[in-house]
Every structure is written in structure tokens, then in C-alpha cells.
Amino acid sequence: MFSIGEVLAELRAEFPDTTISKLRFLESEGLVEPQRTPSGYRKYSRADVQRLRFVLTAQRDQYLPLRVIREQLAEGGDDLVEASARPNLVALGPDDAPPMPAAPPVVVASQPRETVSVRLTAAELGDRAGLTTGQLRDLEQHGLITPDAGGRYDADALAIAEVAAAFAEHGVQARHLRAWRAAADREVGLIAALVAPLLRHPDPSAQARAAESVRELTVLSQRLHAALVRVGLRTTPGQ
Structure with a gap:
């Protein structure tokens, strides 16, 4: 036990x-x-x-x-429940009092099973995503990526830059992606409003419920968006 x-x-x-x-x-x-x-x-x-x-x-x-x-x-x-061999547990002492581990690293969106800490310079971000300096500048100017205080970019910026590079192959420029930015902002506002009561609740477990709600609402949002796009394209003449 x-x-x-x-x-x-x-x-x-x-x-x-x-x-x-x-x-x-x-x-x-x-x-x-x-x-x-x-x-x-x-x-x-x-x-x-x-x-x-x-x-x-x-x-x-x-x-x-x-x-x-x-x-x-x-x-x-x-x-x-599939059982698999795992390392033996080592006793840590009283219940509810484990040593605090280091903060978890950022998960790179393009590598969901790999946890890698990402802090990239603009040049490194451009090389990883396959974007020019001008294209990166356009993404910043249109509010799609933002460096931290040290001028570095995290895993989410890398994921956005990679998607933007793929869009660019189809002729989609940074200014066209502002629609996705605006839609994402609206979704963030809605989800934040939905979980706000949990965040204000004094029960410590409410924080965990809020995090779970955010995760599920995010997945639902992605599924709804994909379905609506499919429906829209299906009714487009010539499709």
C-alpha cells in the first residue's frame, strides 16, 4: 500500500x-x-x-x-486497465507530505509525448519553424506570438509558428490569421467566465475542478470548430 x-x-x-x-x-x-x-x-x-x-x-x-x-x-x-511494469515505489514518509519536485517542463505541441523545455531566440524559432525573419515579425505585429521579457519564445510560440509556416505554403499570410486570434480570444473569455466561480471557491479541490473544466472545454471547443468548418466546406459550391 x-x-x-x-x-x-x-x-x-x-x-x-x-x-x-x-x-x-x-x-x-x-x-x-x-x-x-x-x-x-x-x-x-x-x-x-x-x-x-x-x-x-x-x-x-x-x-x-x-x-x-x-x-x-x-x-x-x-x-x-492494462497493467505494465513500473519502477518500485520508495517510501517517502507521512501521507500528503512528498518532497516538492521541480516545475514540470513545457510540452511541445508538435511532440505531445515528449516533455522538452523550450526557450528559443528569434533565429532559433525561425529555423525550427521554417520562417523568415520578416514572417516572424509579421506574426508578432499581428499578435500571434510574443516573446518573453528576455526576448525568448516558448513551446506555444513554436507551435503557432509551425502552423503559420504550413499556412504560408497555401498562401495564407499572418494578417489572414488574425481571424483565428480573434476567435481564440473570444473562446478564452467564455471559458474564463465559466470557470470563474470555481476559481473563487474556497475549497482547495475547486482549483483541480477548474483545471479539469478548462481542459474539457478546450477539447469541446476544438471539436466544435472542426465540425463547423467541415459543415461549412461541405455546403460550399464545388465541394
Whole structure:
């Protein structure tokens, strides 16, 4: 049996964004049911850890909302959870008191399974994305990418630059991408308004629920956008 701190230490190697609040939130959502000691500490079995890994993998790789994952687990049970060999856990001490690991690195959008810390100069960004200095300048002028205080660009700027380079091959310039920027800003405003009540809630688990809501709403937004574009193109003459 493992404490929540030991479970976090193991899972965080594969899922760097996992926190104790996240594990407690998944428990409150009925996705895992650790045992409790007489003093109230959580104790997880190896099966519990495998179940958590299944949930986190389904979220990360398939973008499934928790409701769908819960339904799959209810139907498939333990047979659905694929067990795999993992390093042995090392005891860390009292429950809920693990050592704080370093901040998780940024995930590069073009390499979803690889965690790489990205801080690029303008020249490096241009080389990685295949854009000229002028094209990068246009992206900045139209509010699509912004360097940090040190003049460096992160993984999201790289992802945007790579997409912009692909668009450029079809004759789409930075000024044409302002429509996507405006649409994204509207979506951000809507999602922020939806999760604002959770962020103001004094319950610590509300932060985890807010983060989960943002993730699911983002996925829903992407799915809706893709479907609307498909419908629009299908009704376009000549398509």
C-alpha cells in the first residue's frame, strides 16, 4: 500500500502536471477509491495506481472527459486497465507530505509525448519553424506570438509558428490569421467566465475542478470548430 505522496512521485515521472489536488479530485469523481488508515490517510494499492495511470493516459492521449472515462471503467472494470511494469515505489514518509519536485517542463505541441523545455531566440524559432525573419515579425505585429521579457519564445510560440509556416505554403499570410486570434480570444473569455466561480471557491479541490473544466472545454471547443468548418466546406459550391 502506498501513500498519496508515493503515488504522486511515481505518476509525475510520466504525467508531470499531476498534483496531489488532482489525485484528490479524481477520487472525488469516483475514478479511484483508495483505502483509509484509522487516522484518515489515503493508502493506494498497485491496482489503484494502475487505474490512475489509465485515467491520466486516456485524458492525455485521447482527450476523453472524465465522464466518458468513468463510463468505460464501469463497463470494462479492471480488465480495461492494462497493467505494465513500473519502477518500485520508495517510501517517502507521512501521507500528503512528498518532497516538492521541480516545475514540470513545457510540452511541445508538435511532440505531445515528449516533455522538452523550450526557450528559443528569434533565429532559433525561425529555423525550427521554417520562417523568415520578416514572417516572424509579421506574426508578432499581428499578435500571434510574443516573446518573453528576455526576448525568448516558448513551446506555444513554436507551435503557432509551425502552423503559420504550413499556412504560408497555401498562401495564407499572418494578417489572414488574425481571424483565428480573434476567435481564440473570444473562446478564452467564455471559458474564463465559466470557470470563474470555481476559481473563487474556497475549497482547495475547486482549483483541480477548474483545471479539469478548462481542459474539457478546450477539447469541446476544438471539436466544435472542426465540425463547423467541415459543415461549412461541405455546403460550399464545388465541394
